[in-house]
Amino acid sequence: MGAAANETIRDDGNEAPVILIVDDSPDNLNVLGDVLCPHYRVRVADSGVRALEMAARKPLPDLILLDVMMPGMDGYAVLGRLKADPATRDIPVIFLTAMDSTKDEERGLELGAIDYVTKPIRPTVVLARVRIHLELKRARDWLTDQNAYLEAEVSRRMAENQLVQDVSIHALARLAEIRDPETGNHLRRTQAYVETLARKLRHHERFAAFLSERTIRLLVKSAPLHDIGKVGIPDHILLKPGKLTAEEWEIMKTHSRLGADAIDQAERDAAKPVEFLAIAKEIAHWHHERWDGSGYPDGLRWNDIPISARLMALADVFDALISRRVYKPGMSAEQARVIIADGRGSQFDPDVVDAFEASFDEFAHIAIRYRDDEDQRAAPGATE
Missing domain, CATH: 1.10.3210.10 (Hypothetical protein af1432)
Known part of the structure; x- marks a missing residue:
């Protein structure tokens, strides 16, 4: 996986989304990097501690692919820390795992993961899942921005109405005062x-x-x-x-x-x-x-x-x-x-x-x- 991946540019001229891959296996990092680098800006971390550092780096990742089974801090612990931090809690996380237990999948989803990708990695599946969840994230971000704009606009108009109301009240009071x-x-x-x-x-x-x-x-x-x-x-x-x-x-x-x-x-x-x-x-x-x-x-x-x-x-x-x-x-x-x-x-x-x-x-x-x-x-x- 080459360093040039960090400079991927989309067809519309904007920088590509940032994907953080977390896995303790260099082979898995290389495979995922080769799949994603042509389309996205990719960061990698080989441990849970390193993952938390990379997740907090600006610009924040748009999506995290997180291995479940890692020594030290496993994927569940990393996800818990990500969700506990206001700066990273809204970053969508897809778990990477060789486990196929329904109980394990349910545990991850309960903690806040949005999806599971099982190993061994199938490139087309990974690309499809990543694309879908990035599109969902863009939609959520757009709605959030729209809601923020609407809230700001409502606040602005309420403030204007409040000012008009206050001025009107004092104008009426001044009528009595003039007489x-x-x-x-x-x-x-x-x-x-x-x-x-x-x-x-x-x-x-x-x-x-x-x-x-x-x-x-x-x-x-x-x-x-x-x-x-x-x-x-x-x-x-x-x-x-x-x-x-x-x-x-x-x-x-x-x-x-x-x-x-x-x-x-x-x-x-x-x-x-x-x-x-x-x-x-x-x-x-x-x-x-x-x-x-x-x-x-x-x-x-x-x-x-x-x-x-x-x-x-x-x-x-x-x-x-x-x-x-x-x-x-x-x-x-x-x-x-x-x-x-x-x-x-x-x-x-x-x-x-x-x-x-x-x-x-x-x-x-x-x-x-x-x-x-x-x-x-x-x-x-x-x-x-």
Whole structure:
């Protein structure tokens, strides 16, 4: 067998597949080499240890012809090692053997061999088996490449869709902001507060069934839409530079229902259910409900208030307390902390307040990280 075999070129101009022959008999290596060299690039190994070294060499073999009965490490042991290595486990292996026991054949196939060739070698049989299994391997490789491409394409398109969705959400949230000119940092802060609370409660017995990783992502995505209904509030109320009258306040409170109705219509217009819209609707509708039932618009209390709305309720109030308005200065995070704690069991779910207390340093950090420009006037209008 000549060295030129390693440079075999196919008719289509591409390099021929690599075949690794493993046999402790020089005569068998020579016979197989003479049969395969005219068609393939051939490597040889005369022991199991050498076979493992040659199998790991780049380019990896496209097919291995492996003798079963070898001293030291036999073919079964070599196959086991090949299959255990992620780099070589997908290389197809054909066993070469003088044994004709069905039990021996079954053992090899169970270990992962794809075929058996019995000795003495018959060239036409060897060539036929090698050609068939190389064609099968090419088909598998093509499918693998196609699947990888399709997976990459799906991931790319999902990322694009995700980006479009996120941009659309923030664009909608900005509509409310343009009319009620709170800074965009209010959206960022409340979004971060909600995520902080959700992660703190992730494994709490009352919240774990709802707060999966996926749901937390949807909560964070939905949070900026909590006040989208403010686009439906008349300017003379929304932009009033001072506290609202009782009548004006009743109109202001309708923003929660307006927001929920708008999102509900978006759900109906969608060709199929959109998960984050369902959560966004809950938040927009009920984030002004109170734990004791004294909130609005529906006077829900306790666990009747959706978890998403309970988290947003605390996040929104905390941010309102620390934010400056034309009719009030912003208070410190510590002062807001006391007020939130005082609302435990009345305004807020007690466990949500406990999560806030445990995460207070994170809340304070978020407030600083996304603080408003000191020269920027805060939004007019009443808070709770």
